Amino acid sequence: MPSFWSQKSKCLYFYFSGMMTKHKKCFIVGAALIIITNIFTVCVVKLTQDSQSFCPYGWIGFQNKCYYFSKEEGDWNSSKYNCSTQHADLTIIDNTEEMNFLRRYKCSSDHWIGLKMAKNRTGQWVDGAIFTKSFGMRGSEGCAYLSDDGAATARCYTERKWICRKKIH
Structure with a gap:
């Protein structure tokens, strides 16, 4: 049964059946968070621009x-x-x-x-x-x-x- 968080570090480790893999996933997790943040920002900006393309309430x-x-x-x-x-x-x-x-x-x-x-x-x-x-x-x-x-x-x-x-x- 995998566990995803290590108490000793702020990095993500994978434990499988009591064994810890040697690869820290900090870089991958960090990169993924940056990508997700950028996608979210682009979506919010796009949504804001699109909302200005709609008619006001009652129009x-x-x-x-x-x-x-x-x-x-x-x-x-x-x-x-x-x-x-x-x-x-x-x-x-x-x-x-x-x-x-x-x-x-x-x-x-x-x-x-x-x-x-x-x-x-x-x-x-x-x-x-x-x-x-x-x-x-x-x-x-x-x-x-x-x-x-x-x-x-x-x-x-x-x-x-x-x-x-x-x-x-």
Whole structure:
């Protein structure tokens, strides 16, 4: 029956049936501990880096972005401000998949999005990009929102929920 620790030393010895092997295992045990420590450190660092790639609590991830669907309501400007306090913007819609995702998660309420429209039906996203009309827009008011039927415009002072978006770093 092997016993693994010697009382006389801080090194690991192997005893087999009352006989002690002549080889001290200190070097092997020390090297193994160093390797295990390094692996553990790498795993902790990797886990810490990965955890920064996740969305904050209460946000939903999609296509390397995080989205926050507000529970409260505000006008378009206060909605934009509320997003900025969370280091985010009112959402921009880059493609059809993103539009479908947002419509699916917003439930039945209308939500402000980060698009302002001009009288001539041109629009500008909160990041400065020009609205390319990649999806239809109903209405002729100044601020855009997302409804069950897609994007539409309303007067900017109307109270609605909002959607914030930020990229995952």
